[in-house]
Amino acid sequence: xxxxxxxxxxxxxxxxxxxxxxxxxxxxxxxxxxxxxxxxxxxxxxxxxxxxxxxxxxxxxxxxxxxxxxxxxxxxxxxxxxxxxxxxxxxxxxxxxxxxxxxxxxxxxxxxxxxxxxxx
Amino acid sequence: xxxxxxxxxxxxxxxxxxxxxxxxxxxxxxxxxxxxxxxxxxxxxxxxxxxxxxxxxxxxxxxxxxxxxxxxxxxxxxxxxxxxxxxxxxxxxxxxxxxxxxxxxxx
Numbered sequence: 747x748x749x750x751x752x753x754x755x756x757x758x759x760x761x762x763x764x765x766x767x768x769x770x771x772x773x774x775x776x777x778x779x780x781x782x783x784x785x786x787x788x789x790x791x792x793x794x795x796x797x798x799x800x801x802x803x804x805x806x807x808x809x810x811x812x813x814x815x816x817x818x819x820x821x822x823x824x825x826x827x828x829x830x831x832x833x834x835x836x837x838x839x840x841x842x843x844x845x846x847x848x849x850x851x852x853x854x855x856x857x858x859x860x861x862x863x864x865x866x
Numbered sequence: 867x868x869x870x871x872x873x874x875x876x877x878x879x880x881x882x883x884x885x886x887x888x889x890x891x892x893x894x895x896x897x898x899x900x901x902x903x904x905x906x907x908x909x910x911x912x913x914x915x916x917x918x919x920x921x922x923x924x925x926x927x928x929x930x931x932x933x934x935x936x937x938x939x940x941x942x943x944x945x946x947x948x949x950x951x952x953x954x955x956x957x958x959x960x961x962x963x964x965x966x967x968x969x970x971x972x973x
Contacts, residue, residue, distance in 0.1 A: 856909035
């Protein structure tokens with residue numbers, strides 16, 4: 747059974763940093779692109795970033811480019827999101843998601859999410 | 867950026883009803899349209915990808931159609947477990963945006 751489990755969320759002050767982690771099981775993570783998707787309270791979904799199987803390519807939504815860094819450790823079946831210079835508008839539940847191997851940017855499995863609150 | 871819209875934003879329906887949700891893209895996304903279901907406090911679940919392909923394990927009462935800019939999700943006979951919020955998402959070009967969602971409520 748495919749499972750994704752996020753951790754690392756919490757309360758952080760504006761301008762602060764946080765590192766999210768996601769551990770996968772039940773599949774070979776090195777075979778898949780992986781993404782982070784977020785959902786602000788009571789709002790819709792927003793794709794944040796993704797990373798190629800071997801970590802050689804990364805893509806970001808404009809609003810986080812230069813502040814967030816996605817990375818992975820395939821030996822640990824883990825995905826990370828380093829978030830710096832956090833803003834109030836980054837407050838959201840952050841989900842890691844696996845991308846379908848044939849159809850890019852189709853998210854076939856999701857974690858349960860980890861909440862991030864940016865507030866003073 | 868491609869903007870995704872959905873209508874209606876919410877609807878009320880009864881068990882057994884046929885439900886139709888529409889999604890529109892601000893420009894052509896060919897058939898790169900996906901549908902997700904989300905229940906309160908839970909992660910989204912992929913229902914349909916590439917406009918009309920049912921994800922493994924998804925009941926056949928769900929179907930999708932469309933192309934270009936206009937797409938439809940149909941639930942042929944609404945079941946109690948289908949009360950949820952439904953999001954469309956384009957996977958044609960970055961940023962790979964989602965629609966604002968359609969909440970299906972119990973009538």
